[in-house]
Amino acid sequence: MHIAYFRQLPNEEQCAISFRVASERYRIDKVFNFSRNVTENVDASLERMRANIEKEVRKKGAAGKGAKKKGKAAPVEGAGEGLGEALPDVRVRFFDVEKNEDVRDVAFAELLSKVRDEREILLKVLDDDFRIDLNSPTVLAVSLPQSILAGFFVYPSKLEMVFTDKERSEFLWYRGKMPKSNNAQQIEWVLAGTGYSYMAKPEDVGHHLKFSCVPKNELKAGPLTEVISGTQVQAGPGQCPFEVRHLFTQNKLTNQYQFRVVTYNILADLYADSDYSRTELFGYCPNYALHIDYRKQLFIKEILGYNADIVCLQEVDGKVYDLDLLPVFKVKNFDGHYKAKGKTAEGLATFFDCSRFEVLDRQGITFGENLETLEPFQGLWNQIKSNEKLASRIKDRSTAIQATLLRSRQNPAKHLLVANTHFYFHPDADHIRLLQGGLSMLYVRDLYERFEAQYGLNRNHFAIVFCGDFNSTPECGMFRLMTQRFVGTEMADWQSNEEEAVRGVSLAQPFPFQSACGTPKYTNFTVGFKACIDYIYYQCDALRVNDVVPLPSEDELTAYDAIPSPVFPSDHVALVASLEWNHKSG
Numbered sequence: 001m002h003i004a005y006f007r008q009l010p011n012e013e014q015c016a017i018s019f020r021v022a023s024e025r026y027r028i029d030k031v032f033n034f035s036r037n038v039t040e041n042v043d044a045s046l047e048r049m050r051a052n053i054e055k056e057v058r059k060k061g062a063a064g065k066g067a068k069k070k071g072k073a074a075p076v077e078g079a080g081e082g083l084g085e086a087l088p089d090v091r092v093r094f095f096d097v098e099k100n101e102d103v104r105d106v107a108f109a110e111l112l113s114k115v116r117d118e119r120e121i122l123l124k125v126l127d128d129d130f131r132i133d134l135n136s137p138t139v140l141a142v143s144l145p146q147s148i149l150a151g152f153f154v155y156p157s158k159l160e161m162v163f164t165d166k167e168r169s170e171f172l173w174y175r176g177k178m179p180k181s182n183n184a185q186q187i188e189w190v191l192a193g194t195g196y197s198y199m200a201k202p203e204d205v206g207h208h209l210k211f212s213c214v215p216k217n218e219l220k221a222g223p224l225t226e227v228i229s230g231t232q233v234q235a236g237p238g239q240c241p242f243e244v245r246h247l248f249t250q251n252k253l254t255n256q257y258q259f260r261v262v263t264y265n266i267l268a269d270l271y272a273d274s275d276y277s278r279t280e281l282f283g284y285c286p287n288y289a290l291h292i293d294y295r296k297q298l299f300i301k302e303i304l305g306y307n308a309d310i311v312c313l314q315e316v317d318g319k320v321y322d323l324d325l326l327p328v329f330k331v332k333n334f335d336g337h338y339k340a341k342g343k344t345a346e347g348l349a350t351f352f353d354c355s356r357f358e359v360l361d362r363q364g365i366t367f368g369e370n371l372e373t374l375e376p377f378q379g380l381w382n383q384i385k386s387n388e389k390l391a392s393r394i395k396d397r398s399t400a401i402q403a404t405l406l407r408s409r410q411n412p413a414k415h416l417l418v419a420n421t422h423f424y425f426h427p428d429a430d431h432i433r434l435l436q437g438g439l440s441m442l443y444v445r446d447l448y449e450r451f452e453a454q455y456g457l458n459r460n461h462f463a464i465v466f467c468g469d470f471n472s473t474p475e476c477g478m479f480r481l482m483t484q485r486f487v488g489t490e491m492a493d494w495q496s497n498e499e500e501a502v503r504g505v506s507l508a509q510p511f512p513f514q515s516a517c518g519t520p521k522y523t524n525f526t527v528g529f530k531a532c533i534d535y536i537y538y539q540c541d542a543l544r545v546n547d548v549v550p551l552p553s554e555d556e557l558t559a560y561d562a563i564p565s566p567v568f569p570s571d572h573v574a575l576v577a578s579l580e581w582n583h584k585s586g
Contacts, residue, residue, distance in 0.1 A: 004123045004130035005223055007138055008112060009162065013038050015108060018223070019123065019130050021053065026126055027060040038109040045108055046092050053125065054090040095122045095129075137164035137215035137222035144229040145293045150205050151236040152297040153304075155197040155328055156227075161215050164222070166196070170214040173198040175207040175233070184208070184228050196331050204233040237289075240298065240567040241552040242574070246305040248549045249576065252353075256410035257581045258546055259309040259356060261516070263467035263536050265422065265524075265572035266299045267564060268315035268346035282571070284527055284561040292317070296324050298569035304332060306549070306576050310406075311336075311351040312467035314422040315570075321349050339364030341422070342398030350404045350420045357416070360455070361405035363447060367439050368395045376446040380438055383505050390500040394432055397424050401440055403447050413461045414581060417451065419444050421468040423478070430496035433471055434487065434507070437478040440466070441509035448511075460583040463542035464511060466535075469572065473531050474519040482513040482537050513537040516577035517548050526571050527562045536577050549576035 004019035017034040032053065036045045094103035094111060097120040103111055115121055115134045123130040140160040148154045154173075161169075172194055176187035189210055192198065200209070209229045215222040253260055269292040271277060278287055288294055303311060311334070316325065321338045329336060329351055336351035352359065365374070371381050371394065385391045401421040408414035421440055423433045444464060452462060472478040477493040480486075487493075487507045494502040516536040523534035538545070551573055557563060563571050 002128050002130045003133050003223075005136055005138065006112070006115070006132055006134045007162070008038065008135065015112065017049075019125070021125055021128065023126055023128070026057045028057055030056055032056075036108055038107065038112065040108050042094055042106055042108055042111050043104055046094065049125075050090055050092040053092060057090055057126075090126060091124065093124050095124050096120075097122060133220075135163050136220060137169070137217050138162050139164075139213055139215050139222070139225035142211065142213065142225055142227045144209065144211055144227055145297075146231060147288075147291065147293040147297065148200055148204075148209060148229060148231060148233045149236045149294070149297050150200045150202050150233055152200060152301050153197045153328065154200050154209065154297075155324075156211060157293070157323060159213070159327070163217060164215040165217045168216040168218065170212075170216065170221075171196050172212040174210040174212065175204050176210065177207055178232075187228070197328055200233050202235075205235050206232055208232055237298075237566045240302070241556040242298075242302040242305065242568075245549050245552070245574075245576070248547075249306045249308075252307045253309065253578060255580075256408065257414075257584055258578055259416075260307065260576065260578045261310045261312070261465060261467065261536055261538075262303060262306050262308040262574055262576050263312045263314075263420075263469075263534060264299070264303065264574035265314040265469040265534060265570060266316060267295070267570040267572065269295075269317045269320065270344070270346050271315065272564070281528070282526070282564060285564050286566060289564060289566040292320065295564065295569040296320060298567075300324065300328055302569065302574065304329075306574070308576065309353045309356045310416075310418055310465070311349075312418065312420040313349040313351075314420070314469045315346050316349040317346050319345075321347075325349060325351075335359065337362045337364070337402070337404065339400050339402040341400045342366050342369070344398050348400055348402040348420050348422060350402055350418060352404065352406055352418075356409060357406040358409055359404060360407055360415075361451065362403075364400060364402040365443065366398055366400045367436060368397045368399070371395055371439075374443075376442040377439055380435070380442065380505070380507075384435065384502060387500060387502075390431075390502065393429075393500060394435055397432065397436075399424050399436055401443055403444065405447075405451055413458070415451070415455070415457055415462045417444065417448055417462070417464045419464065419466040419468075421466075421470070423469065423471045425471045428497045430472075430476055430493035431500060431502050434477040434481070434491070434493045435502065437470070437472070437481050438487075438507040438509075441481070441507075441511075445509065445511075460542060461581070463539040463581075464513075464537075465539070465543075465579070466513070466537040467575075469524075469534050471533050473533060477507075479515075479519075479535075481507055481509060482535075483515065485509055485512070511539050512541050514540045514545075516545050516579065517551075517575045520551050522551075522554075522557065522573065523575065524572050525557045525563050530562075534572060534575055536575050538577075538579055542582055543579045544582055546578040546580040548578075551575075 007016040014035050020031045022029040143158045145157040173192045174189035175192045176189040179186045212226045272290045334351045338349050340347035404418045406416045423436050477487045477491045523532050
């Protein structure tokens, strides 16, 4: 028996209907899609469906008659003489098997109620009976990216499903050559891979890809949905410098006292995809290599290749988080959370390997929105609020901080508080960044002490890792605050803007920190600016560095003048370090 798929989402009055009519007699093979209001009478719904099907049958019948006149294929035997003029009746009806009668003159909602009560209701169309399947797993929308590179992961750029368990669903990838006719229906497909994501292979170059999905849940499967890539698979850019770095991280860490951390500003599309970026800021980078569909293939492969346990990202577009990072990382057993920078379309993302860590808490704030109300900030706020220009500028910033409390699955006594931030960038804002550093540590300290009390944690086994793009060089006050725990009133940063100068303010924080990757010459490398501004700070009384993945050489960074480039997806370099607990016993 054929299947007619009916779908009504909660709180919606429309019911979507989809079924395929394939009949040699009527010369038709077509999927029909309808949308009917549940308050409508079924007789009206049936008439609308009948009229549309009859229109298609007459169109196909007329085409068949024309073909006969031209000496082409004759009508199918039994289709009737003069097909297109004297067609058999097109009938469409709902039939109640138990009562052995048609369902008529009731609201569509009543029909759906019968189906929900597991009454056997058939949709009879032409010569076929269709079993009504209500709210099967369904793909609502699916598309593939505009750029597909051999040697990199490809996955749907959009995949919207309902009533579906993604983990149970079946995903297949095929490759095929477009024929000279340029008719995609004539492509001969060969199975290339399985799974939600697929690593495009060198032999795929010049081929189109087809993504096939059978949505499923724990009870049943839904209709097959397929989509063909609009572009061919292209050759990749050759070996990228990050692939050399991957040689140091070929395996996941297995020692229960060690974990690998990545921090990476991945360059938001918001800042890469503009006329100014293409012509001025990153004018040295080919336009195609600035496109997010190109860059995300590189940074996803790069990040996953570090085999990290904790990943802190900055400048993450909200759409990239939702449609790219989270779906692909979940397949790789990561979970994460996102914190937007105020109303800006980018923000912070922190991921962790679910096999290594259990998440106990997720937090995130923007500084400007909480300066006047968050209790830990009040002492510092009261010291600076009298300077109206300073107060206004720091309140207007969308700078955010994200915090994640993790418990080790292998050694449950071990807990990490992972902080992630991206400070304000402006050249005359050393004082703003230093204040944001002070606010960060007030916030982190408050969370640390709160979690310590809430979970009864031992400080030998509870440590802070603070990652981010701090937009601060090692000479700035933020580095001193973290590594020396104190910044006095004489710090030059306070005077970076005379009208907003910070006077009489010193900062202190109680935790001993070191920079896991030291102070490399460059973590940000553009034509206009080159410096070390990204860090993995770790609490060195509880943790120590096990190893650091070497950074790219200056020759690699300058191969295309600067970064981003066809082999570097960002203007920043990822920092990768493995940390180890000092105290082994819990």
